[in-house]
Amino acid sequence: MAKYSGQIVSFFILLSCFLSVSHGRNISPNFQVRAVNLGGWLVTEGWIKPSLFDGIPNKDFLDGTGIQIKSVTLGKYLAAETGGGTIMVANRTIASDWETFKLWRINETTYNFRVFNKQFVGLDKTSGMNIVAVENTTGLSETFEIIRKSDDLNRVRIRASNGFFLQVKSEELITADFQGNSTWGDDDPSVFLITLVGRYEGEFQVTNGYGPVKAPEVMKEHWNTFIVEDDFKFVSSNGLNTVRIPVGWWIASDPTPPEPFVGGSLLILDKAFSWAEKYGLKVIVDLHCAPGSQNGMEHSGTRDGFLEWGLTDANIQETVAIIDFLSARYAKSPSLLAVELINEPLAPGVSLDSLTKYYKAGYDTVRKYSSTAYVVLSNRLGPSNQTELFPLASGLTNVVIDVHYYNLFSRIFSNWTIQRHMNYIQNNRTDQLTLITTTNGPLTFVGEWVAEFEVNGATKEDYQKFAEIQLEVYGKASFGWAYWALKNAQNHWSLEWMINNGYIKL
Ligand SMILES: *[C@@H]1O[C@H](CO)[C@@H](O)[C@H](O)[C@H]1NC(C)=O
Numbered sequence: 001m002a003k004y005s006g007q008i009v010s011f012f013i014l015l016s017c018f019l020s021v022s023h024g025r026n027i028s029p030n031f032q033v034r035a036v037n038l039g040g041w042l043v044t045e046g047w048i049k050p051s052l053f054d055g056i057p058n059k060d061f062l063d064g065t066g067i068q069i070k071s072v073t074l075g076k077y078l079a080a081e082t083g084g085g086t087i088m089v090a091n092r093t094i095a096s097d098w099e100t101f102k103l104w105r106i107n108e109t110t111y112n113f114r115v116f117n118k119q120f121v122g123l124d125k126t127s128g129m130n131i132v133a134v135e136n137t138t139g140l141s142e143t144f145e146i147i148r149k150s151d152d153l154n155r156v157r158i159r160a161s162n163g164f165f166l167q168v169k170s171e172e173l174i175t176a177d178f179q180g181n182s183t184w185g186d187d188d189p190s191v192f193l194i195t196l197v198g199r200y201e202g203e204f205q206v207t208n209g210y211g212p213v214k215a216p217e218v219m220k221e222h223w224n225t226f227i228v229e230d231d232f233k234f235v236s237s238n239g240l241n242t243v244r245i246p247v248g249w250w251i252a253s254d255p256t257p258p259e260p261f262v263g264g265s266l267l268i269l270d271k272a273f274s275w276a277e278k279y280g281l282k283v284i285v286d287l288h289c290a291p292g293s294q295n296g297m298e299h300s301g302t303r304d305g306f307l308e309w310g311l312t313d314a315n316i317q318e319t320v321a322i323i324d325f326l327s328a329r330y331a332k333s334p335s336l337l338a339v340e341l342i343n344e345p346l347a348p349g350v351s352l353d354s355l356t357k358y359y360k361a362g363y364d365t366v367r368k369y370s371s372t373a374y375v376v377l378s379n380r381l382g383p384s385n386q387t388e389l390f391p392l393a394s395g396l397t398n399v400v401i402d403v404h405y406y407n408l409f410s411r412i413f414s415n416w417t418i419q420r421h422m423n424y425i426q427n428n429r430t431d432q433l434t435l436i437t438t439t440n441g442p443l444t445f446v447g448e449w450v451a452e453f454e455v456n457g458a459t460k461e462d463y464q465k466f467a468e469i470q471l472e473v474y475g476k477a478s479f480g481w482a483y484w485a486l487k488n489a490q491n492h493w494s495l496e497w498m499i500n501n502g503y504i505k506l
Pocket residue numbers: 081089091092171172
């Protein structure tokens with residue numbers, strides 16, 4: 001789960017659910033997964049542990065942060081005309097997609113700006129001075145220093161790689177040829193006001209934010225302290241039998257993953273398996289971040305929110321290789337219950353075709369190493385058919401469909417009373433689960449849920465009831481369920497807190 005940035009995404013997340021189920025691995029047919037997600041551990045999500053970002057210099061300028069830039073002299077926003085591929089202009093009175101630039105952070109002062117159509121803002125190659133948005137890749141010409149006014153951080157000047165500051169010459173001409181100092185006044189064409197819109201706090205942001213020297217230190221400290229052996233003991237002694245562990249694609253190239261990712265998480269996953277074995281827990285390894293990002297959300301490891309997973313066969317093959325690596329490494333562990341091939345692929349950006357191709361290849365790959373491990377297939381989020389994976393699943397054994405049920409992230413849930421939330425679980429969620437839970441079909445898994453809703457003044461008793469009814473309904477999923485998450489800065493999202501404070505009893 002994660003905070004979904006982007007209203008379009010949140011709007012579509014309403015009925016989506018996912019997860020997977022599996023039998024096997026010497027477990028009895030009556031075994032039902034009662035799991036907790038170890039979210040925010042090997043895949044960073046800032047909202048789960050905000051303090052992880054505290055030490056990043058200039059930490060409001062992280063990768064993917066959207067920046068809207070208004071000229072003080074014209075009172076108009078900069079835009080990549082037509083969304084990108086041509087000139088930059090300064091003639092917009094309101095800012096929306098074409099007026100929003102996604103930061104790529106080089107270091108705390110230096111950035112690239114990615115436009116709506118994915119090009120980068122840069123100096124025109126002919127003039128060496130006019131600002132355009134045409135290049136598909138970044139080079140020196142696409143690199144800019146952002147200088148913030150020390151007592152008014154949203155007032156900025158932008159220096160291009162030719163050494164000069166950007167200035168607006170007219171509504172249709174922005175150039176990098178302003179020399180010298182500024183008094184930061186409203187009459188200075190090199191001064192801009194910025195608005196930050198949209199922010200990502202995922203693994204890319206935290207590692208690139210700290211940079212190559214500090215990030216390894218910070219991440220190792222986090223991995224070694226956020227979840228420890230005692231947590232596995234806690235999980236096993238509180239009525240749970242499984243942990244679902246989100247991992248990122250870079251773990252397969254540990255100890256030297258591509259920058260900015262940091263090596264060392266693989267040894268932590270090894271430890272997780274040994275603790276699971278020690279305390280009699282099963283593990284679902286969940287590929288939460290696929291290369292290119294399968295949903296553009298911060299928990300997919302995205303740099304800037306674009307969804308680029310599954311667009312080429314090479315990308316799918318690269319992802320299959322990660323499943324190969326993980327399956328080979330953990331197939332022999334008696335704790336390996338399941339491999340989840342990808343978390344929350346988002347429709348329509350991820351097509352059913354690409355996903356089916358990937359699931360088929362991913363399934364075969366897991367089977368190279370294990371005939372019994374369950375293979376979990378996440379349903380697509382967004383506008384999608386909840387039984388669309390059935391034709392694929394019918395030819396496979398020990399497969400599980402994963403759905404995620406949150407009474408959040410959609411306008412449909414706003415201003416609901418507690419009773420309405422309860423009824424929705426009792427009736428609609430039951431119907432949704434019944435639709436996908438069939439006698440000879442794949443198993444079903446509510447792989448993420450939480451006892452949280454947006455209701456003002458809800459009491460402890462309300463939360464207890466809300467948790468209870470979900471446990472009852474999701475208990476009918478044929479594979480089982482998993483709470484999101486074990487630990488979280490927000491109490492209701494922390495199963496540890498919910499158990500320790502008497503909100504949930506298993
Ligand atoms: C902004 O300038 C471009 C380039 O001249 C023009 O095509 C576009 O229509 C202008 N947009 C507005 C809102 O004035």
